[in-house]
Amino acid sequence: MSTAPDAGAAGTATVAAVSVRDVAHVYGRGGSAVRALGPISLDVPAGEFLVLVGPSGCGKSTLLRLIAGFDRPTSGAVTVRGEVPEPGRQSGVVFQQPRLFPWHTVGDNVGLALRYAGVPRAERPARVAELLDRVGLSGTAGRRVWEISGGQQQRVAMARALAGDRDLLLLDEPFAALDALTRERLQEDLRRVGHETGSTSVFVTHSVDEAVFLATRIVVLSRRPGVVTLDLPVDLPRTGLDPDELRGLPEYAALRAETGAAVRAAA
Numbered sequence: 001m002s003t004a005p006d007a008g009a010a011g012t013a014t015v016a017a018v019s020v021r022d023v024a025h026v027y028g029r030g031g032s033a034v035r036a037l038g039p040i041s042l043d044v045p046a047g048e049f050l051v052l053v054g055p056s057g058c059g060k061s062t063l064l065r066l067i068a069g070f071d072r073p074t075s076g077a078v079t080v081r082g083e084v085p086e087p088g089r090q091s092g093v094v095f096q097q098p099r100l101f102p103w104h105t106v107g108d109n110v111g112l113a114l115r116y117a118g119v120p121r122a123e124r125p126a127r128v129a130e131l132l133d134r135v136g137l138s139g140t141a142g143r144r145v146w147e148i149s150g151g152q153q154q155r156v157a158m159a160r161a162l163a164g165d166r167d168l169l170l171l172d173e174p175f176a177a178l179d180a181l182t183r184e185r186l187q188e189d190l191r192r193v194g195h196e197t198g199s200t201s202v203f204v205t206h207s208v209d210e211a212v213f214l215a216t217r218i219v220v221l222s223r224r225p226g227v228v229t230l231d232l233p234v235d236l237p238r239t240g241l242d243p244d245e246l247r248g249l250p251e252y253a254a255l256r257a258e259t260g261a262a263v264r265a266a267a
């Protein structure tokens with residue numbers, strides 16, 4: 001299936017990394033049916049870091065699951081680079097809990113994802129090292145998952161999601177269970193990884209600050225069934241400022257205020 005092409009920056013036609021067209025999703029049937037989402041339409045261009053914010057139960061995870069291909073929408077169409085998404089094919093997913101194999105090593109957890117992605121065995125050790133390096137875990141390939149901290153486990157989950165050159169990352173409140181300091185470190189590293197790799201990300205959070213810090217675009221959803229109530233480009237510098245300087249910018253405060261007001265209005 002193909003999507004309607006958008007006009008690219010240079011005027012050439014490009015296919016959006018993610019296209020959500022008139023999508024609505026209902027769980028169950030009849031009297032017990034739950035209208036979870038939509039109708040909603042969104043295009044996510046390649047390289048964008050889209051953050052979805054909205055009240056609890058508004059359908060954020062549902063939208064992410066549809067983009068991952070875990071579910072098909074009740075109506076409308078979701079495509080990833082013009083294809084109907086299949087789990088694990090076009091995107092890597094990071095959940096709130098890292099969901100690793102605890103009895104395996106860090107390297108084996110990432111290596112397994114490479115194996116599923118069809119990377120030849122001989123190439124895997126170097127690719128594992130490269131991926132661990134990218135998420136700030138150099139030299140940990142031989143450690144057991146139960147020996148490392150929760151924050152490090154979430155870094156392994158990120159490395160696993162990046163394996164196999166899938167350039168779409170879907171993250172569902174990945175840092176919500178971490179302490180504040182670890183959460184900030186991971187946010188900083190994810191921001192850097194997104195910028196360095198040019199990967200496309202869709203990230204779900206309840207935190208307005210996390211949204212402004214990470215996003216190149218913020219979308220706020222209404223209460224269930226979630227529809228878009230704010231679609232805000234975020235044009236903060238991606239390099240050259242440390243996190244405290246970034247958070248100190250007047251533009252940062254303005255984006256926080258605008259997003260926070262939209263989230264409160266939606267709740």
Ligand SMILES: Nc1ncnc2c1ncn2[C@@H]1O[C@H](COP(=O)(O)OP(=O)(O)OP(=O)(O)O)[C@@H](O)[C@H]1O
Nearest residue numbers: 027028034036055056057058059060061062063224
């Ligand atoms: N498998 C399911 N069967 C029935 N209802 C479901 C199912 N999954 C989700 N729902 C309902 O659909 C609605 C949207 O759920 P979803 O998890 O997408 O919301 P969310 O915005 O991610 O919530 P939260 O921020 O609390 O994680 C909720 O009312 C939820 O209870």
